[in-house]
Amino acid sequence: xxxxxxxxxxxxxxxxxxxxxxxxxxxxxxxxxxxxxxxxxxxxxxxxxxxxxxxxxxxxxxxxxxxxxxxxxxxxxxxxxxxxxxxxxxxxxxxxxxxxxxxxxxxxxxxxxxxxxxxxxxxxxxxxxxxxxxxxxxxxxxxxxxxxxxxxxxxxxxxxxxxxxxxxxxxxxxxxxxxxxxxxxxxxxxxxxxxxxxxxxxxxxxxxxxxxxxxxxxxxxxxxxxxxxxxxxxxxxxxxxxxxxxxxxxxxxxxxxxxxxxxxxxxxxxxxxxxxxxxxxxxxxxxxxxx
Numbered sequence: 001x002x003x004x005x006x007x008x009x010x011x012x013x014x015x016x017x018x019x020x021x022x023x024x025x026x027x028x029x030x031x032x033x034x035x036x037x038x039x040x041x042x043x044x045x046x047x048x049x050x051x052x053x054x055x056x057x058x059x060x061x062x063x064x065x066x067x068x069x070x071x072x073x074x075x076x077x078x079x080x081x082x083x084x085x086x087x088x089x090x091x092x093x094x095x096x097x098x099x100x101x102x103x104x105x106x107x108x109x110x111x112x113x114x115x116x117x118x119x120x121x122x123x124x125x126x127x128x129x130x131x132x133x134x135x136x137x138x139x140x141x142x143x144x145x146x147x148x149x150x151x152x153x154x155x156x157x158x159x160x161x162x163x164x165x166x167x168x169x170x171x172x173x174x175x176x177x178x179x180x181x182x183x184x185x186x187x188x189x190x191x192x193x194x195x196x197x198x199x200x201x202x203x204x205x206x207x208x209x210x211x212x213x214x215x216x217x218x219x220x221x222x223x224x225x226x227x228x229x230x231x232x233x234x235x236x237x238x239x240x241x242x243x244x245x246x247x248x249x250x251x252x253x254x255x256x257x258x259x260x261x262x263x264x265x266x267x268x269x270x271x272x273x274x275x276x277x278x279x280x281x282x283x284x285x286x287x288x289x290x291x
Contacts, residue, residue: 095130167261212275
């Protein structure tokens with residue numbers, strides 16, 4: 001039974017019928033779609049994971065700075081705080097620091113994996129690399145979980161949007177967080193139904209999140225929102241793993257995401273004409289950067 005990437009209900013039907021994890025269903029489908037062997041498909045995904053690792057390492061180096069001068073160095077500062085005062089523990093701090101590092105690397109014109117976009121590129125790496133380090137998870141398992149994340153992104157892209165210019169930051173960071181939540185849930189033994197519930201929990205918590213980049217650049221508040229995206233993903237995965245179910249079906253939350261995005265003012269969809277972008281400080285930064 002092939003995937004159409006149209007709905008989560010379709011996925012759960014296949015998972016129940018074939019008694020398979022989401023990642024296995026997607027891998028098998030992509031082997032057919034791309035006419036590649038299982039090992040070839042997995043290696044292609046592994047290449048992307050290694051780019052994520054590289055972007056993390058580069059983003060944590062001393063002296064990282066964006067061309068605009070707006071961002072750089074905060075991820076390293078946060079990472080160096082590990083072992084000190086901590087609200088949620090060192091594992092959580094490490095995960096959000098990784099997310100920020102990848103996004104700071106993007107802002108400094110480094111190579112990243114858009115998952116699903118450049119502006120939200122730190123969320124999936126932060127969640128997955130952070131979890132792999134804290135739970136000693138084998139790389140092969142992490143790579144496979146990225147197929148689960150990919151399914152989530154493909155459905156949202158098809159039925160709503162992953163573009164900030166079309167749906168606000170809820171579409172970008174929101175989708176990335178939902179992708180991460182499903183992957184994390186699966187890595188920790190969650191069933192397909194749990195993974196899909198995790199997606200719903202994320203979407204319900206990001207509805208209405210606007211895209212208001214200061215100076216029109218993917219830096220402020222984007223980088224910190226990547227940290228927030230990891231936090232939301234972990235929260236959603238934890239709820240799902242506890243057996244909590246979403247009152248609103250996941251497919252309906254995606255529909256809501258689209259409706260909210262369609263109704264959102266264009267000033268709040270990547271135009272830098274609203275939100276934080278038009279605060280006095282935001283305008284001052286814009287004038288300094290663009291003259």
